[in-house]
Amino acid sequence: MQKKEIKRKLNKMVVNSTPNVLDDVLAKCESENLLKKKEIKMKEKQKNRFLIPKLAGALVVIIVCIGGLVLFRNQNRVYDSIINFDVNPSIELKIDNDREVISAIALNDDGMKVLDNMDLDDVSLNVAVNAIIGSMLKNGYLTVSENSILVSVKNKDVDKANALKEEISNDISAILNASSINASILSQAYDDDANAQNLATENNISEGKARLISNIISSNITDSKGNLYTFDTLKDLSINELNLLVSSKNATVKDTQKTGEASSSSYITRDSARDIAINAAGVSLDNIRALEVELDADDGRLVYEVEFKSGDSEYDYEIDARSGEIIKKHVEIDDDYQTSSGNNSSSNSGNTSTNTPSTSRPNYDDDDDWDDRYDDDDDDDDWNDRYDDDDDDDDWDDRYDDDDHDDDDWDD
Amino acid sequence: MYSNIVVPYNYEYIKLSKNEIEDCLKDIAFGKKEAVKKLYELTSSQIYGFALSILKNIHEAEDVLHDVYIKIIENAHTYEENGKPMAWILTITKNLALMKLRKTKHHVDIDEIIEILPSKCEGDTIENKQLITAAFSYITDEERNILILHVIGGYKNHEIAKILDLPLSTVLSKYHRAIKKIKKFMSKEVN
Numbered sequence: 001m002q003k004k005e006i007k008r009k010l011n012k013m014v015v016n017s018t019p020n021v022l023d024d025v026l027a028k029c030e031s032e033n034l035l036k037k038k039e040i041k042m043k044e045k046q047k048n049r050f051l052i053p054k055l056a057g058a059l060v061v062i063i064v065c066i067g068g069l070v071l072f073r074n075q076n077r078v079y080d081s082i083i084n085f086d087v088n089p090s091i092e093l094k095i096d097n098d099r100e101v102i103s104a105i106a107l108n109d110d111g112m113k114v115l116d117n118m119d120l121d122d123v124s125l126n127v128a129v130n131a132i133i134g135s136m137l138k139n140g141y142l143t144v145s146e147n148s149i150l151v152s153v154k155n156k157d158v159d160k161a162n163a164l165k166e167e168i169s170n171d172i173s174a175i176l177n178a179s180s181i182n183a184s185i186l187s188q189a190y191d192d193d194a195n196a197q198n199l200a201t202e203n204n205i206s207e208g209k210a211r212l213i214s215n216i217i218s219s220n221i222t223d224s225k226g227n228l229y230t231f232d233t234l235k236d237l238s239i240n241e242l243n244l245l246v247s248s249k250n251a252t253v254k255d256t257q258k259t260g261e262a263s264s265s266s267y268i269t270r271d272s273a274r275d276i277a278i279n280a281a282g283v284s285l286d287n288i289r290a291l292e293v294e295l296d297a298d299d300g301r302l303v304y305e306v307e308f309k310s311g312d313s314e315y316d317y318e319i320d321a322r323s324g325e326i327i328k329k330h331v332e333i334d335d336d337y338q339t340s341s342g343n344n345s346s347s348n349s350g351n352t353s354t355n356t357p358s359t360s361r362p363n364y365d366d367d368d369d370w371d372d373r374y375d376d377d378d379d380d381d382d383w384n385d386r387y388d389d390d391d392d393d394d395d396w397d398d399r400y401d402d403d404d405h406d407d408d409d410w411d412d
Numbered sequence: 413m414y415s416n417i418v419v420p421y422n423y424e425y426i427k428l429s430k431n432e433i434e435d436c437l438k439d440i441a442f443g444k445k446e447a448v449k450k451l452y453e454l455t456s457s458q459i460y461g462f463a464l465s466i467l468k469n470i471h472e473a474e475d476v477l478h479d480v481y482i483k484i485i486e487n488a489h490t491y492e493e494n495g496k497p498m499a500w501i502l503t504i505t506k507n508l509a510l511m512k513l514r515k516t517k518h519h520v521d522i523d524e525i526i527e528i529l530p531s532k533c534e535g536d537t538i539e540n541k542q543l544i545t546a547a548f549s550y551i552t553d554e555e556r557n558i559l560i561l562h563v564i565g566g567y568k569n570h571e572i573a574k575i576l577d578l579p580l581s582t583v584l585s586k587y588h589r590a591i592k593k594i595k596k597f598m599s600k601e602v603n
Binding site: 003016018 | 440441442443444445448449452456457460461464470474477478481482485486528529530532533534535539540543544547559560562563564570573580581584585588589591592594595598
């Protein structure tokens with residue numbers, strides 16, 4: 001008998017066996033004069049003000065109260081899909097053909113915090129996604145300024161993987177939207193990727209993230225020196241950082257679907273980076289030429305490479321894109337600088353210098369649209385509703401209820 | 413008459429009826445008899461089902477059903493409108509049922525439940541009997557209370573957690589477990 005049928009039948013039996021005591025109730029009201037007008041203490045509706053703490057409380061409960069992080073119990077069950085969630089926390093879900101969770105594993109320390117004490121064993125996929133995303137929100141891994149998440153679905157059947165990927169992405173997007181976060185979701189679906197699998201094992205990161213990084217490199221996305229990125233340079237970046245880096249180069253990653261835009265609100269703007277470098281060099285904006293500001297990655301963090309020339313010097317700064325701190329500085333003599341045309345430093349008109357025609361490149365400083373995606377929405381308090389609605393769905397769309405795996409842990 | 417009203421088993425109905433239930437409570441506080449009838453129509457099977465789940469005794473559940481309405485009528489004016497009238501009503505039900513449970517006279521009578529309930533639904537009576545047996549004697553009391561709240565009102569897990577005063581996680585896992593156990597019980601009985 002299917003779950004739906006069990007519920008329907010039980011409901012019907014209860015409804016049809018409910019005795020009629022209404023007459024007795026009314027008789028008692030009459031005899032004891034219970035039904036009379038009373039002073040009402042009703043309050044105005046206070047829907048949303050209490051919704052947040054209550055439902056947030058419910059979320060805390062799910063995170064705190066259940067035991068077990070890695071679920072070894074059902075290793076005998078055959079998994080159908082493997083799903084990786086990467087933000088900075090990385091989590092791997094294995095689900096069976098009934099879309100119920102076989103195991104949920106944290107792949108890094110942040111992932112452990114997210115899964116802390118959560119028991120997702122046998123929980124249906126959409127409930128698990130809700131719990132994981134909810135926990136990432138609660139723990140501050142997904143915020144308005146860190147809004148990127150990578151969803152990777154691996155299934156032998158690519159169509160199935162794709163469908164699942166779509167569904168999960170939509171779910172996540174809705175959850176985050178309801179939490180006033182315009183998420184940027186990167187997603188990939190694939191059947192097998194031996195290369196990513198090796199890289200993941202070697203570098204101790206998720207297969208999904210390894211695959212994304214490989215794809216970034218093979219999409220010919222280059223660093224500020226024009227070289228291809230190495231795996232090592234990128235592997236310690238969070239998904240939001242990878243996402244930002246790729247967007248800053250106006251590139252797209254192959255085999256990866258992207259919705260929304262990475263938030264850059266935790267980072268300084270290109271203009272700020274430029275100003276920091278120029279101030280440090282002790283020159284003024286009017287006296288520089290050949291300015292280039294490019295977002296780059298170094299040593300597991302995002303940096304701005306700021307290059308410019310002023311006078312007879314060529315400057316090269318590396319600035320931490322988050323803190324604005326100068327990490328590296330390099331100054332050398334500009335070989336191309338021609339004193340004949342530059343002896344009077346007051347002019348940059350009529351400059352005959354051959355390869356520095358662009359004292360003011362037309363667009364370098366108004367191209368700030370990529371860091372203006374921070375969207376501070378008004379309150380929308382109902383993301384928790386979403387969570388609950390999914391609990392409902394779970395009850396109904398469970399078409400694959402045939403319980404053909406032996407679940408011998410009931411009576412523990 | 414009202415006992416034969418079949419509450420449509422879908423969630424939309426329950427969501428829509430929430431406001432109606434609040435309106436009923438308001439009207440009852442104003443002393444309107446019609447509102448009692450309406451409220452009874454909307455909620456009696458939920459109250460009865462929940463009480464039956466806790467008490468496992470048809471007669472005691474019936475008593476509680478009666479007492480709950482008296483309590484509602486006496487206290488409707490204290491209900492604070494918050495969009496969750498059923499949580500309030502089911503909490504009253506739980507409290508009254510638990511009071512009954514603690515009384516020394518209380519006794520569980522599952523045989524009678526198995527005798528009466530299965531005939532209230534169409535389909536194979538033997539199968540229905542197995543279902544009721546599974547629900548009332550195979551799964552645990554807590555599992556049944558959770559399942560029944562799902563079944564009678566389509567409540568969400570967090571609402572059930574609140575009504576039963578349990579962690580949400582427990583509700584989630586016990587609900588799934590209850591369904592699985594019933595499925596397993598029934599497939600065993602069939603074979």
